[in-house]
Every structure is written in structure tokens, then in C-alpha cells.
Amino acid sequence: MTEIIPNNILKIQKxxxxxxxxxxxxxxxxxxxxxxxxxxxxxxxxxAHIKAIETIQSLKDE
Structure with missing residues (x-):
């Protein structure tokens, strides 16, 4: 997983x-x-929290 810095943050830094x-x-x-x-x-x-909750729910369903 790569971290992508948003354009608005890059523009402000420049x-x-x-x-x-x-x-x-x-x-x-x-x-x-x-x-x-x-x-x-x-x-x-x-x-990340949403992804963790979805993973837990999918494990419960299986």
C-alpha cells in the first residue's frame, strides 16, 4: 500500500x-x-476504521 500525498498539501508545501x-x-x-x-x-x-469493521463483519458472516 502506497501513501499518496494529496495535491492540495503538495501545492501548499511548494x-x-x-x-x-x-x-x-x-x-x-x-x-x-x-x-x-x-x-x-x-x-x-x-x-481504516471502516475497512476494519467491514473485515470483522465479513469474518462473522463466514
């Missing part, structure tokens, strides 16, 4: 790389990036 550290925009983009990463990890965690 923009962040061009900005000067400790500038106002740098701080703004780090907050935006943190929010996107948080939602992405939560989405992945929910998918």
Missing part, C-alpha cells in the same frame, strides 16, 4: 518553500498546511 521563514505569509501557510494535514489524516483514519 508555496511554503518559496516564502521567507518567519514572515507573515509563512506563518499563515503553515497554519493552512497543518489544517489540511489534520483533515487528511482524520479521513485516512476513518477509512
Amino acid at each position: 508555496k511554503l518553500a518559496t516564502l521567507q521563514k518567519d514572515s507573515r505569509n509563512y506563518k499563515k501557510y503553515t497554519k493552512i498546511l497543518a489544517k489540511h494535514i489534520k483533515t487528511h489524516t482524520m479521513r485516512e483514519r476513518v477509512k
Whole structure:
């Protein structure tokens, strides 16, 4: 299973790389990036839970 980084996170990281550290925009983009990463990890965690529940249900049915 390969981890795929979403395009929106990559785009924010590329923009962040061009900005000067400790500038106002740098701080703004780090907050935006943190929010996107948080939602992405939560989405992945929910998918994993759903997959685990489906696996348990299929084992019960057999």
C-alpha cells in the first residue's frame, strides 16, 4: 500500500518553500498546511476504521 500525498498539501508545501521563514505569509501557510494535514489524516483514519469493521463483519458472516 502506497501513501499518496494529496495535491492540495503538495501545492501548499511548494508555496511554503518559496516564502521567507518567519514572515507573515509563512506563518499563515503553515497554519493552512497543518489544517489540511489534520483533515487528511482524520479521513485516512476513518477509512481504516471502516475497512476494519467491514473485515470483522465479513469474518462473522463466514
